Amino acid sequence: MGLDMYLSSAPKIAGMSLDSVLEIGRNFDRLKQQQYELYEIVKPHIKHFEEFGHSWDSIVEEVIYWRKANQIHNWFVENLHDGVDEPLFREEVTKENLQELYKLCVKALKHKTKPKIHPSSILPTRPGCFFGSISYDNFYYHVINETKTKLEDVLKNFDFDTHFLFYECSW
Numbered sequence: 358m359g360l361d362m363y364l365s366s367a368p369k370i371a372g373m374s375l376d377s378v379l380e381i382g383r384n385f386d387r388l389k390q391q392q393y394e395l396y397e398i399v400k401p402h403i404k405h406f407e408e409f410g411h412s413w414d415s416i417v418e419e420v421i422y423w424r425k426a427n428q429i430h431n432w433f434v435e436n437l438h439d440g441v442d443e444p445l446f447r448e449e450v451t452k453e454n455l456q457e458l459y460k461l462c463v464k465a466l467k468h469k470t471k472p473k474i475h476p477s478s479i480l481p482t483r484p485g486c487f488f489g490s491i492s493y494d495n496f497y498y499h500v501i502n503e504t505k506t507k508l509e510d511v512l513k514n515f516d517f518d519t520h521f522l523f524y525e526c527s528w
Contacts, residue, residue: 360488366420369520428497428500445525465480
């Protein structure tokens, strides 16, 4: 149990919203049998995954995974979900969103060694059932540093023109 958070990717398919693409992705086995034309549109985007002795096909790919990074979750809740935290939600993420979060990570790390600004005013923690520590300690900064590094990679390599990026959480 706890706060699990994902930044995931799905292909942009002409004329389809993120929700439509994800709905098709959840049902492409059925589509293969019933709606051949729609399956053929999705088929080039299906990837095969194998991990821990399991295999599956999906059009969704995990980009970043966090566990109990409540300060990062709080940022997504406040900036993309109107401040309303729910046990399960999904929001599309833009390049601009990631650039803003990246800048805040850099700012928080800068003020770790010279604390002119308390981290709670940059990336505040969010308490919750099994959300992990809300202390501004070494783990807090470790999560921010990892997030900064991962966001650098996404901002450099992710193709926002051909793929949706979205945040999901579960707790």
